[in-house]
Amino acid sequence: MMKCRICKTDDATKKNSHQLPSFLSVMVSSGGDYKRDKELMFTFDKYRTEVYARGLSSTKWDETFDDLTEERLQQISINPVSEDYVFCPNCEKMLAEFLESPYSMFFKDCKNIDADIPLFFWISVAWRLSVQEKQGFSFGQELNEKLRSLLHRYLLCKENKEDITNLVKEAGVSYRMVRCKDFCRTHAGFIHCRYDEKNEFFSIIVGDLCVCMNFKGDSIPEHFSLYGLEKDIKNAAVNKGVEKEKWIDISVEDYEDMIYRFVRHAARTRIKGLFEIAEEMWRKCNMFGCMPITKKIAFADMVVSQEAKIGDKYLPEIYIQAFKEVTSNPLYN
Ligand SMILES: [Zn+2]
Known part of the structure; x- marks a missing residue:
């Protein structure tokens, strides 16, 4: 104990x-x-x-x-x-x-x-x-x-x-x-x-x-x-x-303004995190070199705009799905 x-x-x-x-x-x-x-x-x-x-x-x-x-x-x-x-x-x-x-x-x-x-x-x-x-x-x-x-x-x-x-x-x-x-x-x-x-x-x-x-x-x-x-x-x-x-x-307006600024800060942090996750998946899959930035952006975009309900967002399955999509689809080259 x-x-x-x-x-x-x-x-x-x-x-x-x-x-x-x-x-x-x-x-x-x-x-x-x-x-x-x-x-x-x-x-x-x-x-x-x-x-x-x-x-x-x-x-x-x-x-x-x-x-x-x-x-x-x-x-x-x-x-x-x-x-x-x-x-x-x-x-x-x-x-x-x-x-x-x-x-x-x-x-x-x-x-x-x-x-x-x-x-x-x-x-x-x-x-x-x-x-x-x-x-x-x-x-x-x-x-x-x-x-x-x-x-x-x-x-x-x-x-x-x-x-x-x-x-x-x-x-x-x-x-x-x-x-x-x-x-x-x-x-x-x-x-x-x-x-x-x-x-x-x-x-x-x-x-x-x-x-x-x-x-x-x-x-x-x-x-x-x-x-x-x-x-x-x-x-x-x-x-x-x-x-x-x-x-x-x-005032409520000032507090809302603080939250707005916080959300912008959090979004930037989250995008950095998503780029790192994408890069790590790229490395783990033994893909060649660094993950191209266009693919990273497509990956982050896909994860963020995924049409899941709020409680279901950012699940590992969604990362995997998005990664598969951007690496297999020649559109994201
Ligand atoms: Zn005690």
């Missing part, structure tokens, strides 16, 4: 630990009602798109997928932000009791909470995603361990009702936040993380929120950009866990 990622002493026996707290998770799953029973989530990187779906209405299923095989059904039922056997029951309970419940109450119902809670909540979110390594980034061993230790000591202090002033100071972590309230109720939400290792600067876009954290101070890196939101982030107040959390509210 693996040891718990937080305390490193007890056995990690908890199943279904959410690496993204539920009130954030519901923002990035479609449905619009911020409820947990209906979820549809897409995660993607340069090479793959993964789909997670649960409890959708039959119309939504029909819109999203064609007939699913047993194997595909199993694949799409794996929640990308939940993991088994990573925490012990006590740490999981402390996370919920001291960070997630109070922060979600503060967030949803404006309940008054201790000023350190939001800071450690965001530290816990960033650390969990980094350790899980499923969002295309990792802080590296040293920073992961620093954050783990801070989080563990924080939870213990809270449990023993000890003063946490020194721990907040020692953390030296700051963050700024921008919000587009209720955006995901009417639009689709997503999660996207970026990590600037040199400056220890982490940005996360999750549902209605963008949070930018600095793990070694409170400045913003010189060439920082975040799909057009950089100005708002710069104008946002710095949170250090000593005062009530502050953020800037931005």
